[in-house]
Amino acid sequence: MRSGITHLMHCLPSKAGLALGSVLTALGLSAFFGSAYAQSQEAVQRGMAIYTAKCSACHSVEDNRVGPSHAGVLGRRAGAVKNYEYSEALAKSKVVWNRANLERWLTDPEKVIPGQRMGYRLSLPQERADVVAYLATLSAPK
Incomplete structure (x- = not known):
């Protein structure tokens, strides 16, 4: 069950993920799901700080700036931002961004x-994992 909540947390936009955490706490379920949720949210928050810095x-x-926008990057084909x-x-790449290949990309594009x-590369494995956790919370633009 924990993996299901962790997966859900990574699929939700960051504000919705934080709201779910509040609901779990209010319902007294944070102890049941708490460890995976807390680790997930800590990784997202660290990733957001690393991304910003x-x-x-x-x-x-x-x-889009020097590089393309990252909203909705997970599940998107590389080279596909309008x-x-x-x-x-x-x-020309056929790569579709997922957690594993984003971490490889951040290691050595x-x-x-x-x-x-x-x-640019992120040399520390924890930083790469945290940035990918943050990117996973970003919804595609509507």
Whole structure:
């Protein structure tokens, strides 16, 4: 059951995830689900801080900048954000972003998609996991 709640937390936008946590606490269920939920929320909050400090110079949740918008990145095909000019390598890529390949990407983008243009890496595995946990909370624009 915990894995189901953890999965749900990662699928919800961050505000909805925080609201679910409040509901679980109010219902006295936080002890039952608490450990997985707390770890999940801590990872998301750390990931948001890392994203703000290390990614936001080039990326945004809402807008394309030097890099494409990250809203709804999980489940999206690489190179598919509208109104963003990708490298030929990314535009032709068949990669669909999921947790595992995003962590590999943040480790070494060139190894995942040779010829891409991102020259930044996150060297610490925990930072990569936390940023991916945060990205998983971002809904696609409507």
